Amino acid sequence: MLASSAQFSPGGCGAASAEMRRNLWDGRGWRCREGASWRRVLILLGGLFLSAVVLGGAEGASLTSVRVSNSPAHLHVYANMEGGITEEIKEAIHSGIPTTFTYLIQLRRHRRFRIDATDFQTAVRQTVKYDALKKEYLFTTDASGVTTQTIEKDFSKVKQLLQGLDRVALMPPARLKQEGTYYVRTKVEIKSIKLIFPLKYLLFFVSLWDVDTNWQSSPRFTLATIPKGEAEL
Secondary structure: OHHHHOOOOOOOOOOOOHHHHHHHEOOOOEEOOOOOEHHHHHHHHHHHHHHHOEEOOOOOOEEEEEEEEEOOOOEEEEEEEEOOOOHHHHHHHHOOOOEEEEEEEEEEEOOOOOOOEEEEEEEEEEEEEEEOOOOEEEEEEEEOOEEEEEEEOOHHHHHHHHOEEEEEEOOOHHHOOOOOOEEEEEEEEEEEEEEOOOOOOOOOOEEEEEEEOOOEEOOOEOOOOOOEOOOOO
């Protein structure tokens, strides 16, 4: 019966007769049991594939040595990252696809018997894009709405820039409460994409790296105990 045989078609819906194949053809593509064309089936499979391939290319990444210094104008935060630049991430960078490390930073005020308050937060986005023709790396930093770009020739320098925070400005120390106890915590999100098939044929077949580290905190400090940093120019 056609109703029971509609689940079959050439190459995927089964071995159907010529007459049944003609009945299954709708002028645009082969229809399966639910009436969906093969194109729709492929798109659906592609969407499932896309959602399933979130890769842990940098699952071993972690932040260390989060610390804070003080200057008359701003508090500053420093941090180092370990294990973030794996061979998979390096391969993604050299494929020419932009790879972004986003550092999320929060200044937290400790409160007894309550959830600690977030008095200030910001994000620093560091993106690297490799130009294979020029054999150089475009390194872009976006911090507090200010964007800077540099050109690097050496990947070891790019790796050094990606793997940490160096004197990132937070809020002025005058905004701290005299009696408050504070700490800074930070985490990093690593995002990249890598095309598996030619872009013009199957746009939806990509692999994603979307990796978050755990929050890492600095030692607690008060306004009186913040280490002094370098004066700002």
